[in-house]
Amino acid sequence: MTNLLQIENLSVEYKTRRGIARAVDNVFLNLEENKTLGLAGESGCGKSTLGLSIMRLVPHPGRINEGKILFNLDESLIFEGGSVEKGQIDLMQLDDNQMRAIRGRKLAYIFQDPMTSLNPLIRIGDHFTEIIQAHEEDVKKDEAINRGEEILETLGILPERITDYPHQFSGGMRQRVMIGLGIALRPRLLIADEPTTALDVIVEAQILDELATLKKQFNLSMLLITHNLGVLAQTADDIAIMYTGRVMEIAKTESLFEDPKHPYTQCLLKAVPDVRKPDKTLAWIAGAPPDLIDPIPGCMFRPRCEFAMEICATQPPPLEKLDTGQRVACYLYTKGVSKK
Ligand SMILES: Nc1ncnc2c1ncn2[C@@H]1O[C@H](COP(=O)(O)OP(=O)(O)OP(=O)(O)O)[C@@H](O)[C@H]1O
Ligand code: SF4
Ligand SMILES: [Mg+2]
Secondary structure: OOEEEEEEEEEEEEEEOOEEEEEEEEEEEEEEOOOEEEEEOOOOOOHHHHHHHHHOOOOOOEEEEEEEEEEEEOOOEEEOOEEEOOEEEEHHHOOHHHHHHHHHHOEEEEOOOHHHHOOOOOOHHHHHHHHHHHHOOOOOHHHHHHHHHHHHHHOOOOHHHHHOOHHHOOHHHHHHHHHHHHHOOOOOEEEEEOOOOOOOHHHHHHHHHHHHHHHHHOOOEEEEEOOOHHHHHHHOOEEEEEEOOEEEEEEEHHHHHHOOOOHHHHHHHHOOOOOOOOOOOOOOOOOOOOOOOOOOOOOOOHHHOOOOOHHHHOOOOOOEEOOOOOEEOOHHHOOOOOOO
16 A cells, blocks of 8 residues: 655644643654544644644644655646656655645645634635636636535535525535535545534534545545544544654554553543443543643653553653554553563
């Protein structure tokens, strides 16, 4: 399988008045073509920062301070005043114009709250036209509208509603429109940041289903960011669990649910309700993540971990591949380490 995206040693910091918060810390991740990678973890663990880094859109006062974001570009892109050659490229090395060409055409980001991304004064059709014509200048307005109508239909919205304004849609429909605008340029990678968090469970299930259909139809790869592991159970091929900016575990979805290795993953799963097991006792994780501005030495999960050992206070545990295929950053699995 080819890697569409390969993140190596990525670190992102926010420089605040209180000090520097390392929101993404030494992250390595792979996403294969046509696969969905789920990214989960508690609020503030760096999921959105990681997603926005791939777009090179980390908000001020954030900064990517090291790492590679390798993207497998399937065709050369030529635009006024420049180009990007096809092949494996490091997004970190591109200038702003090259990055703008890749965004939209090859990468798309869907934000949690559609109303912040949709202009209330502009009809849905004009949103489609604007996005499509910004990157494909030869496309006429009629053709852009037709494409928009087709996409709306795939997402279960009547094509004639393309003349409506955003406020005329329900929350679920607006989120569908956002997804539609995201895929209007047929990107290779769709980053969906909590795409269903604000919606009720029925609409959430429908939208997840539609995302899966779109993924097949358009040969998309997806990075699905959520704090809800239940959402990933149905949609992700692989799941990465983040904590305090670090990846703690990466595994195939099935393995992660059946045999979670990292103590943090185990705690997260105990907090997921299961409709098939209404008697399941839900457990929350006592304590809160440590302050990113004043991090503790060693494993950041240590104060909340029931298995903490002496070595856990020394260095952060490296992410290591186990014989079972999972990658885990925990000294419980490091060979030759005293388990006391
Ligand atoms: N604009 C900002 N200024 C300063 N620090 C920030 C800013 N945005 C994020 N951070 C820091 O980066 C950390 C990661 O934030 P991020 O939004 O990436 O987390 P998240 O996992 O997406 O959280 P959530 O689930 O709440 O969306 C936060 O804990 C915070 O300390
Ligand atoms: S490294 Fe130590 S503290 Fe961290 S999760 Fe593993 S056992 Fe717990
Ligand atoms: Mg977020």
